[in-house]
Amino acid sequence: MAQLNLFWPEGMPLPRLEALDIFHIESGGCTGCGLELASLSRALLAGSHPIRFVPTPRQAGMLLLTGSLTVGMAPVVELAWQAMPGARVLAVVGDCAVDGGLFGGNYAVLGGVGARARTRVALPGCPPAPDEILAALVRWQTTEGKR
Amino acid sequence: MSADVAALIRRGAPTPCAGRFVLEIEAWQAMIARLRAAELPLLGLWSDGVQVHALFRQGQTPLVASVGVSSEGYPALSPVRAGARGAERIIHDLWGIPATGGSRDPWLDQGRWPVATPLAAHSAPTPGLPEGREFIDGPAVMRAGGTVLGHGPAEGDFRAPFHLRLGLPGAGIEAVQPCMGYAHRGLAARLRGLAPQQAALLVARIDATATVAHQRAFARALHHATGTPMPAQGVAAGVMLGAMERIATHLDMLAQASAMGGDGRCATLAATMLEQVRQICRELCGRRLLFDVIVPPATVKVRVEDTQLATLVGQHALLHRLFWRPRGLAARVRGKGVLSAITAARWGILGCNARAAQKGQGDMTDRLDARLDEIGESLSLLAALPEGSAMAPEGGQGEGLGWAQGPAGPVWHWLRVEEGHVAAWWCGDPSLALVQALPTILSGAAYEDVDLILAALGLSATGADL
Incomplete structure (x- = not known):
């Protein structure tokens, strides 16, 4: 059992987990979810946690999307997905990514990838807090991720 | 000189918005001519489809000059205020209203929208370009000997997406072409x-x-x-x-x-x-x-x-x-x-x-x-x-x-x-x-x-x- 306590003074117990490399794409949103992911990323890095955010899809096992998926970002997301090696999973975080949220489809927006593709982790919220995102990732990894 | 331009704007027709005045096309052109020597900062430029509005700041007071849009568009502000370039291109992308004397290169619309000029009264469907618009490299990039690196729109970071095309002849960047529109949500x-x-x-x-x-x-x-x-x-x-x-x-x-x-x-x-x-x-x-x-x-x-x-x-x-x-x-x-x-x-x-x-x-x-x-x-x-x-x-x-x-x-x-x-x-x-x-x-x-x-x-x- 590890403790993650840089940003949570009372500490947050975490089970021992497999390494998980996540490539994040902000697909067109207010970046609120991105800000919370950045907070989470700093905490994970400071705690030397096996879950980490990587700068290239070529070493990632999970593609994590935030934002409402603009038409400009759709081919970028597709390219990143194709560049990921081996078994890969798709995660969506935030209302916009899950189903478009307040930003449903129009000429510039496709309205979230969660409604268009099979996702393994879907966490609504506007935006979900870092501890909620981490809990969702840990929950997935300790159940589905081990299969 | 700034006071002259402000006075010229205030001579326009007042509107329901405090500080906004509608100018005739001749007055708008006179305003552009006088802006060359004036220090009136431009804070924004936009359109509502019928008029184009330019927001200036005189001291701490906002001042908006508006001009009606004709079939030829409207005289561009970018020759005297460089900051208007992006806004003029955005107005052209969204409304199809060109700035006479300004650039018509796309700023937001990189060729993937299903409609052209989406805010215009009669926006037409377009097939779109599957690969998006291509960059046209300028002389600075050509001088760079073909050394071009991209930055964004997906770097695995947590910022909103945009793309930069960077020309590097050596260790330092010499040419930068921003490509926007990835984060446009209409x-x-x-x-x-x-x-x-x-x-x-x-x-x-x-x-x-x-x-x-x-x-x-x-x-x-x-x-x-x-x-x-x-x-x-x-x-x-x-x-x-x-x-x-x-x-x-x-x-x-x-x-x-x-x-x-x-x-x-x-x-x-x-x-x-x-x-x-x-x-x-x-x-x-x-x-x-x-x-x-x-x-x-x-x-x-x-x-x-x-x-x-x-x-x-x-x-x-x-x-x-x-x-x-x-x-x-x-x-x-x-x-x-x-x-x-x-x-x-x-x-x-x-x-x-x-x-x-x-x-x-x-x-x-x-x-x-x-x-x-x-x-x-x-x-x-x-x-x-x-x-x-x-x-x-x-x-x-x-x-x-x-x-x-x-x-x-x-x-x-x-x-x-x-x-x-x-x-x-x-x-x-x-x-x-x-x-x-x-x-x-x-x-x-x-x-x-x-x-x-x-x-x-x-x-x-x-x-x-x-």
């Missing part, structure tokens, strides 16, 4: 026809790093448009939450820049302070990122606990010392990403980036130091318990203009309300000017420093693209 189209309360939800989500500024500017524009005074408690809450937002956004940028610059102590302290500020925000109004806190009128507690404030003040002093310590972050980023006062004036850049350019050469050290100073000022503001007085509306005849100081500079909102719904809306975000200035700011920089420079600028593509 907000102007979305807001049309919405009730103000629904519109406010979208406005709060323009840019999470400046959500309070956008909410305050929109609320002010709405109060001016509807003629209802803004209650003193709402004004005071806005000031307090604006200060909280400024602290949080500056800390986030300091944490990012410190981590990229290899200063772990600064990065950890800034990140820890940021998390404390977010927790305080959650305690104050139930939201870490301050969405939906201004409209409807806030009932939040406008007071940060003394102990929390004292902790932040102490940590801020420590962060300042760490930043300026020998071999600290200040020394590591000195001379990088210079945004001079001349560049700031040329592109209409205001806010802390412009202030940093005034206090030194305008490099990253000056910019981060300016952000540290603003954190200190905001903490002092919070300690002094901001008091607001009720804001009296101007106009009240269905059209209003409002602004608020955001972390990266002033944010402007203009809206027209008809039968209780938003009929037209515009938002001016400081990021558009920053994007246009990027070729100058990144000129000569090493490719490895691009991320660092962008982080310290506070540029938000989502605010620029809307």
Whole structure:
């Protein structure tokens, strides 16, 4: 059992987990979810946690999307997905990514990838807090991720 | 000379919006001719499909000049105000209205939208370009011997997406072509026809790093448009939450820049302070990122606990010392990403980036130091318990203009309300000017420093693209 306590003074117990490399794409949103992911990323890095955010899809096992998926970002997301090696999973975080949220489809927006593709982790919220995102990732990894 | 131009604008036909005047085409052209020698800063340019509006600042007073759009478009402002270039291209993309004498290259529409000119009355469907538009390299990139590197739109970071095409003849960047539109969500189209309360939800989500500024500017524009005074408690809450937002956004940028610059102590302290500020925000109004806190009128507690404030003040002093310590972050980023006062004036850049350019050469050290100073000022503001007085509306005849100081500079909102719904809306975000200035700011920089420079600028593509 590890403790993650840089940003949570009372500490947050975490089970021992497999390494998980996540490539994040902000697909067109207010970046609120991105800000919370950045907070989470700093905490994970400071705690030397096996879950980490990587700068290239070529070493990632999970593609994590935030934002409402603009038409400009759709081919970028597709390219990143194709560049990921081996078994890969798709995660969506935030209302916009899950189903478009307040930003449903129009000429510039496709309205979230969660409604268009099979996702393994879907966490609504506007935006979900870092501890909620981490809990969702840990929950997935300790159940589905081990299969 | 600025007074002459302002007087010329004021001779136009007054409108329901206080400070906005409609000029005849000849007067508009005379205004452009006189702007060459005047120092009237341009803060924004937009269209409602019928007219084009240019927002200037005379002293502290906003002044809007409007001109009707003819079949040929309207005379461009970009020959005399470089900062108008991006806005003219955006107007062409969204409305199909060309600026005579300006560029018609796309800015937002990279060829993937299913319709052309989506805001125009008769927007036509287009097949779109599956691969998007191609870059046409200029002579600077050709001189670079074909050495071209891209940056964005997906770098695995946490910023809004945009793309930079960088030409490097050697170690330093010589040519920069920004490609925008990846973060465009069609907000102007979305807001049309919405009730103000629904519109406010979208406005709060323009840019999470400046959500309070956008909410305050929109609320002010709405109060001016509807003629209802803004209650003193709402004004005071806005000031307090604006200060909280400024602290949080500056800390986030300091944490990012410190981590990229290899200063772990600064990065950890800034990140820890940021998390404390977010927790305080959650305690104050139930939201870490301050969405939906201004409209409807806030009932939040406008007071940060003394102990929390004292902790932040102490940590801020420590962060300042760490930043300026020998071999600290200040020394590591000195001379990088210079945004001079001349560049700031040329592109209409205001806010802390412009202030940093005034206090030194305008490099990253000056910019981060300016952000540290603003954190200190905001903490002092919070300690002094901001008091607001009720804001009296101007106009009240269905059209209003409002602004608020955001972390990266002033944010402007203009809206027209008809039968209780938003009929037209515009938002001016400081990021558009920053994007246009990027070729100058990144000129000569090493490719490895691009991320660092962008982080310290506070540029938000989502605010620029809307």
